[in-house]
Amino acid sequence: MFIINCPYCGEREQSEFKAGGEAHIVRPKQPTELSDDQWAEYLFMRKNIKGIQFERWVHTHGCRKWFNVVRDTSNDVIKAVYKMGEKPPTK
Amino acid sequence: MTKNLRVKTSKFIDETYKISFKFNGTTYYGYKGDTLASALIANDIHLVGRSFKYHRPRGIMTAGSEEPNAIVQLHNNTSRTEPNVRATEIEIYEGLEASSQNCWPSVNFDVGGINNFLSPVLPAGFYYKTFMWPASFWEKYEYFIRKSAGLGKSPTEPDPDIYEHKYIHCDVLVIGAGISGIMAAKTAVKNGFKTLLVDEKSYLGGSTIYQNSENFKINNQNSNSWLEKEINEIKKLENLEIKTRTSVAAFHGYNFLLARENLTDHLPFDQKKNKTRHRLLKIRAKKVITATGSIERPLIFDNNDRPGIMLSSAIEKYANFFGVVCGKKNVLFTNNDSAYETAISLFQKGIDIEAIIDNREEIDSRLIKETEKNNIKIYKGYTVVNTSGYKRISKISIMQLSKDGQKVVGPKISIKCDCLGISGGWTPAVHLFTQSGGKLEFRDEDQVFIPKIYPSNQISIGSCSGDFTLDEILSNIPKKLIEFLDIKKTDYEDLEVYSSYNKSKRNIWLLPSDKVIGKTKPFVDYQNDATAKDIKLALREGFRSIEHVKRYTTTGMGTDQGKLGNMHALGIISETAGSKMGELGTTTFRPPYTPLTFGTIVGRNVGEYFDIFRKTPIHEWHEKNKAKFENVGQWKRAWYYPKEGENMHDAVQRESKAARDSAGILDASTLGKIDIQGTDASEFLNRVYTNAWSKLAIGKCRYGLMLNEDGMVYDDGVTTRLDENHYIMTTTTGGAATVLGKLEDYLQTEWPELDVYLTSVTDHYATVSVCGPNSKKIVSQVISDLDFSDESFPHMSFKNAKIGKIKCRVMRISFTGEHSYEINVQANYGKSVWEKCMEAGKKFNITPYGTETMHLLRAEKGFIIVGQDTDATMTPIDLQMDWIVSKKKYDFIGKRSLYRSDTIREDRKQLVGLLTENPDEILEEGAQIIADIKKSPIEMLGHVTSSYYSPNLKKSIALAVVKGGKSMMGQKLIIPMENKQINVTVSDPVFLDKENTRLNA
The missing domain is CATH 3.50.50.60 (FAD/NAD(P)-binding domain)
Structure with missing residues (x-):
């Protein structure tokens, strides 16, 4: 069980949070203009990397805020956390 | 008692404290401090059990938790019975009863011992190979295999003992209180770290404490005397917690560890009473020092x-x-x-x-x-x-x-x-280190795996890190601790160590x-009877991966997880296959290090504490009026209210009839309620519901359907506009939390520009729903100063009102198709409002009804229940609810998915009604639906989702999903049951009052 540094509350147990899948997948502004393939790309296709992955998490049993996490999926080490709308760290 | 097998008095054994215990029915004696194993050996008993596969006689092999053979059943045939207890770990107490396992009729004469002579025909994979064919015989084979499987017997009665969980946070956790652990704990505490020291044994000092030898000296004292002084010193330290009889079961990532503290297993029965037996410690340590030693x-x-x-x-x-x-x-x-x-x-x-x-x-x-x-x-x-x-x-x-x-x-x-x-030689106990994600390296010179890469803030010291001689251990510990704890010095840099151990x-x-090997029995895994021969056979048959060989031969799969023999299995594989040990790797060590009882894992979460349950503010009334309850999520909901002599069917028929004939009352407090405020609230609802919301007038209610982005129905409910920028949304009972979560997700991540605030108010309001042709008469009596005329208070509208001094919100909305009102009051007034309605409804035979009747009434009207008639593969179009999907709105969640190539297929499963040929025949929910029984293979067209006998229509009705059902109106289909076929006709899903005249009755 890892520890997540919620950008609003600080370090808390993983059990207080819920994972929300890959981060930085923006909902298309004009879905109606998209082909089936383009819409399916947004709807279904997600990366499952062994290594550094950008993820969304929510502090369900805390402040209920969504934020982003950079996690190494091979060892669960969290490299960074940052708020929604902030740019992902480049390093 | 046989005294002749005791030598010079040991200071760890109290010979003045004699204890009697039973082994296989015979009474023996031992002393306080004895384990069952030591007491048995003192009585000259070595034969303790039989092996798993060949039933070979087995004795005590070790003196610790690595024991593969001497595992016993405690207190057979009682509620406290426990299988697979290691005789080498359990301390004897007055009244202890132990017996051998895996033997019948007795350990001395065991019928299963015949397997030993059959062993040439019982090679590795015997079961896999033999019981493969003919396939139809499997059921017969299974009976015999089940009978011979498993060690020991599990208890059949509830566990009478108390267990608990406890969280511990510390700066430094030291696992193992041998010489290395003691030195580490003392150093950590003296440098200001809040430290926890645990050891699975009942005493401190590991193996050094009983090695009284001139050949091992520290500062000119025998190593055991030196260590004893150290132990006496740390016992006086503040900021150090010491837990003995505490074994670490799991070492997870981020230094989260589980340990079992054994509090009463060593005590006689009268002292066990009313005490916690095991405590599961959930430890979060900033730093972990593993000093778990090594296993011979x-x-x-x-x-x-x-x-x-x-x-x-x-x-x-x-x-x-x-x-x-x-x-x-x-x-x-x-x-x-x-x-x-x-x-x-x-x-x-x-x-x-x-x-x-x-x-x-x-x-x-x-x-x-x-x-x-x-x-x-x-x-x-x-x-x-x-x-x-x-x-x-x-x-x-x-x-x-x-x-x-x-x-x-x-x-x-x-x-x-x-x-x-x-x-x-010795194998470092690296189990916990690898559990935590640590990577090992193989040291060729003495053929051991030692820790190489630490995945968290931890270190291994002493013999578990591959230092085997006393001088190596003592010279490395200060260096390691100074670096790991980031401190200046320890008490141990200048020790004079004299050690005689030669590493060759x-x-x-x-x-x-x-x-030849085929004629020998060299056991590698004692508990599972896996021999070197079996491992070689597996390799000959083409198994290469160590994980596969392990499962095929069952090496390392016993309750001891192969603590003794795993290294040899690896060695034999590497030699036979010609691969290097280091490259072969090890099998994965999984928690727990030693077995945990279920009681320890569950702790206090038993009986009524197994799961949380939620009660409505009116619960007490339902209980008093003999309601049967049903679990809906965590809620306890009144299911039906049987009167004397009524079964469920009778009660539901009576309740359903009363609700349509006169008046019914339902506790709807469990429905999810979300308070929505903000200047963009209307726009927000427009985006999350399929229908249009901007033009909903203040004081009006509207039914909404919510989709997932994939176009599938997610939740439904009525939302009311309380004010210009203020709505109250209701959700399904089970969906309340996930709907709020989903809405928050969109608000925070996709549409942060919207000015909208969501608050869950499910628990803040009690909801009393009164329905039926007499509902208006009843509710207007309870709320006297409100105009209930259809002009002023029409269907799908809302009023603020007062019952006496109590503020309430009244919605005229209906889930039954009847004229009905929902009164929402602050939760603590819920019961009194309910009682007022009951009182007012007396002369109209107001009838409380539960969830079952609610389901029946709405099915008569063809109203769906999300999660019963839908299953995350149904679009609103599939549900024949096209009317609620806005064509005008540019976008809403799930809109684009409604015209994907898959969602526009005409042969999707669609919601229809089913009427049985025999009106008294009630279909089974979940029953399959077919068109042609003779076709092979038979095509399954769909299944029944809701089915009831309607007392108002006097016939059986059902909702179902059927492939292409929308275009099958009037068509005959078949429901094949075990002993019969039921003929049904596809119908409109709305069975009663298609014109909605009753809403205004």
């Missing part, structure tokens, strides 16, 4: 499993710690120096050694010289090739090893013995025999 390796040779064959270090511990002699004729067999420590210890106690067999040819060390002084015959360059003695070892045969160690040469020599101590070792994983 056995040696692998023909018939190396007889009772009386023990680890050399165990014999030493029984003599030094428990004051117990393991045999009268002792022989030691080794490939390294540590057996000589045992020899010297035994001599000090006046116990004779017949001979020492050493694999090594040229050996020279202080310990060996010391041993030779005592005139012990040492066979250098020899190996044991076989043993005899059925229930206790009686003789060994030895031969000389060839130069390359691959063969045996020369004449065979027999030596009589009743105890054989074996030592194959002749490692041969499988010792050669004068027989």
Whole structure:
């Protein structure tokens, strides 16, 4: 069980949070203009990397805020956390 | 009691405190401080159990948690019975009763022992190979396999003991209180770290504490005396918590560990009462120091499993710690120096050694010289090739090893013995380190895996890190601690250490025999009866991965998880397959390190505390009026209210009829309620519901359907506009939390520009729903100063009102198709409002109804229940609810998915009604629907989702999903049941009052 540094509350147990899948997948502004393939790309296709992955998490049993996490999926080490709308760290 | 197997009084055993216990029905005596194993050996009992597959007699092999053989059943046939308890760990107490496992009728005469003679036809994978065919026989095979599977018996009665969980946070956790752990704990505490020290044993000091030898000295004192002083010192330290009888079961990432603290297993029954038996510690440590020591390796040779064959270090511990002699004729067999420590210890106690067999040819060390002084015959360059003695070892045969160690040469020599101590060197106990994600490296010189890459803030010290000699351990610990704890110094930089241990070792994983391997039984995994022969067979049959060989041969899969033999299995695989040990890797060590009881895992979460349950503010009334309850999510909802002599069907029929004929009352408090405020609230609803919301007038209600982005129905409910920028949304009972979560997700991540605030108010309001043709008369009586005329208060509208001084919100909305009102009040007034409605409704025979009647009434109207009639594969179009999907709105969640190539298919499963040919026949929910029984294979068209007998229509009705159902109106279909076929006709899903006239009745 890892520890997540919620950008609003600080370090808390993983059990207080819920994972929300890959981060930085923006909902298309004009879905109606998209082909089936383009819409399916947004709807279904997600990366499952062994290594550094950008993820969304929510502090369900805390402040209920969504934020982003950079996690190494091979060892669960969290490299960074940052708020929604902030740019992902480049390093 | 046999006193003759006790030697000089040990200070760890209290000989003034005599304890009686039973083993296999016979009463024996031991002393306080004894384990079951030491007390049995003191009574000259070595035969403790039978092996799993061949039922071979097995004895006590070790003196610790690594024990594979001596596992017993405690307190058979009582509620406290426990299987697979290691005799080497359980401390005896007055009244302890233990019995052997896996034998019938008794450990001395075991019918299953026949398997031993059948063993040539029971190779690895025997079950896989034999019971494959004919396939139809599997059911018969299974019966016999089940009977012979498993060790011990699980209890059949509820566990009478108390268990609990506890969280501990500390700066430093030290696992293992041997010499390394003690030094680490003292150093950590003295440098200001809040420290927890745990050890699975009942005492501190590990193996050093009972090694009273001139050959190991620290600062000119025997190492045990030096350590004793250290222990006395740390006991006085503040900021240090010491927990003995506490074994770490799991080491997870981020230094999160689970440990079991054993509080009463060693106490007599009268002292166990009302006390917590085990405590599961959930430890979060900033730093972890693992000092778990090492486990002595056995040696692998023909018939190396007889009772009386023990680890050399165990014999030493029984003599030094428990004051117990393991045999009268002792022989030691080794490939390294540590057996000589045992020899010297035994001599000090006046116990004779017949001979020492050493694999090594040229050996020279202080310990060996010391041993030779005592005139012990040492066979250098020899190996044991076989043993005899059925229930206790009686003789060994030895031969000389060839130069390359691959063969045996020369004449065979027999030596009589009743105890054989074996030592194959040491394996660092790296289990916890690897559980935490640590990576090992293989050290060729002494063939051990040692920690290499630490995945978290942790370190391994002492022999679990591969330092085996006292001087190595003591010189490395200060260095490691200074770096790891980031401190200036320890108390231990200038210790004078004198250690006699010589590191030379002749490692041969499988010792050669004068027989071909097929005729030998060299056990690698004792508990599961896996031999070197089995491993070689697996390799011949093409298994290469260590994980596959493990499962095929079951090596390392017993309750001991192969703590003794795993390394040899790896060694044999690497030698046979010609691959390097380091490249082969190890199998994964999984938690728990030693087995945990279910009680420990569950803790206090038993009975009514198993899961949280939620009660509505009106719950007490339902209970008083004999409601039956149903679980809906965590809620307890009134299901139906049977009157005397009524069964469920009777009650539901009565309730349903009353609701349509006069008046019914339902506790709807469990419906999810979300308060939505903000200047963009209307726009937000527009985006999350399929229909349009901007034009909803203040004071009006609207039904909404919510989709997932994939177009599938997610939730539904009525939302009311309370004010310009204020709405109250209702959700399904089970969906309340996930709907709020989903809405928050969109608000925070996709549309942060919207000014909208969501608050869950489910628990803040009680909801009383009154329906039926007389509902208006009842509600207007309860709320007297409100205009209930259809003009002022029409269907799908809302009013703020007061009942006396109590503010309430009244919605005229309906889930039954009847004229009905929902009164929402602050939760603590819920029961009183309910009672007022009951009182007012008396003359109209107001009838409380539960969820079952609610479901029936809405089914008559063809209203869906999300999650019952839908299953995350249904679009609103599939549900024949096209009317609620806005064509005008540019976008809403799920809109684009409604015209994907898959969602526009016409043969999707669609919601329809079903009417049975025989109106009294009620369909089973979940029943399959077909069109043509003769077609092969039969095509399944769909299934029944809701089914009831309608007392108002006087016939059976059902909702179903059927492929292409929308275009099948009037068509005949078949429901095939076990013994019959039911003929049905596809109908409109709305069965009653299609014109909605009753809403305004």
